[in-house]
Amino acid sequence: xxxxxxxxxxxxxxxxxxxxxxxxxxxxxxxxxxxxxxxxxxxxxxxxxxxxxxxxxxxxxxxxxxxxxxxxxxxxxxxxxxxxxxxxxxxxxxxxxxxxxxxxxxxxxxxxxxxxxxxxxxxxxxxxxxxxxxxxxxxxxxxxxxxxxxxxxxxxxxxxxxxxxxxxxxxxxxxxxxxxxxxxxxxxxxxxxxxxxxxxxxxxxxxxxxxxxxxxxxxxxxxxxxxxxxxxxxxxxxxxxxxxxxxxxxxxxxxxxxxxxxxx
Numbered sequence: 001x002x003x004x005x006x007x008x009x010x011x012x013x014x015x016x017x018x019x020x021x022x023x024x025x026x027x028x029x030x031x032x033x034x035x036x037x038x039x040x041x042x043x044x045x046x047x048x049x050x051x052x053x054x055x056x057x058x059x060x061x062x063x064x065x066x067x068x069x070x071x072x073x074x075x076x077x078x079x080x081x082x083x084x085x086x087x088x089x090x091x092x093x094x095x096x097x098x099x100x101x102x103x104x105x106x107x108x109x110x111x112x113x114x115x116x117x118x119x120x121x122x123x124x125x126x127x128x129x130x131x132x133x134x135x136x137x138x139x140x141x142x143x144x145x146x147x148x149x150x151x152x153x154x155x156x157x158x159x160x161x162x163x164x165x166x167x168x169x170x171x172x173x174x175x176x177x178x179x180x181x182x183x184x185x186x187x188x189x190x191x192x193x194x195x196x197x198x199x200x201x202x203x204x205x206x207x208x209x210x211x212x213x214x215x216x217x218x219x220x221x222x223x224x225x226x227x228x229x230x231x232x233x234x235x236x237x238x239x240x241x242x243x244x245x246x247x248x249x250x251x252x253x254x255x256x257x258x259x260x261x262x263x264x
Contacts, residue, residue: 001052001070002069002070002071002075003072003075004075005078007075009047010071010078010079013079013091016028016030016091017079017080017081017149018081020147023145023147027094028091028092028093028094029091029092029094029147030081030089030149030152031090031092031152032080032082032085032086032088032089032149032152033088033089033153034056034058034059034088035156036090037059037089037090038059038062039157039160040090040160042062042065042066044093044095044160045066045092045093046090047069047090048063048066048068048069048088048090048091049068049069049071049079049088049089050063050068050069050070050071050087051072051076051085051087052070052072052073053073054087056088059088076089081149082149094147095159095163097136097163097164098165099173101163101165102164102165103135103136103180103182104135106203107201107203107204108135108182108203108204109132109133109134109203109204109205109251109255110134110135110136110137110177110205111125111129111134111136111137111205111206111208111244112139112170112173112174112184112205112206112207113139113140113208114140114143114207114208114210114215114216114219115140115143115209115210115213116139116143116144116208116210116240117143117144117210117211117212118144118211119144119149119150119151120150120154121144121154121239122139122143122146122151122241123152123153123154123155123158124154124241124245125137125245126146126154126155126158126159126162126164127154127156127157127158128241128245128248129158129162129244129248130158130162132245132248132249132251132252133252133255134162134248136162136164136165137162137163137164137165138164138167138170138173139164139167140166140167140170141167141168143166146159171218171219171222174219174222174223175222177203177205178224180203181203182202182203182205183200183202183204183205183224183225184205184207184225185198185204185206185223185224185247186215186219186226186227187207187208187215187243188223188227189214189236191225192226193226193228194227194228194229194230195227195229197227198225198227199254200250200251200254200255201255206244206248206251207223208240208243208244211240214237229243229246
């Protein structure tokens, strides 16, 4: 059992939790908790740590095929990024996706995120996107780190399954999508069309901007169409994750309706 927080491996895990630069350089990230461990693809797990008092029947079964390092309760608290640690965490291999991974479907449904800063928003968009059946998330390089522990927790496991990609130039990526006949919609206050009036049955991508500033003018100008979500009362706009969810599920509804209609 590891009982010293100054242990090299323990310090390395703590650094992965705390520093995006460390995660990039190491090509690894940390996930915590029972759910995240049980859903983690075994081939991507590099290290497992459990606290001395940890016991969970489902986790015990999965641990039979893996090596787990036991640490004292105090050391585990030092490693953990949560205020109430569940007693198990993993060091995972970072994912590597290419544009082709996100564009395999005949009519892809994508999210394009420009400079989203809140890790919770980013994680929620990924999780909601999985539920809505999107094909991937494309992010500007100044978007929050998808491997931030807060983002990871917000994804509730979707980090393992939803393809994502950071790009140095969102405008170049949009141009590539247009070449592939994917229509780009900007969620924008200047939209002349309600979000549920557009047709998302073909390849579609939704542009969502920064929480405080929205989309940059030059980025929004690249969209094929501006769409907007109706607002009541004195509300001017919605949280980025909420707006994304509304758009993704409207696209999902339309596509489901088409599929169900075709079956009939």
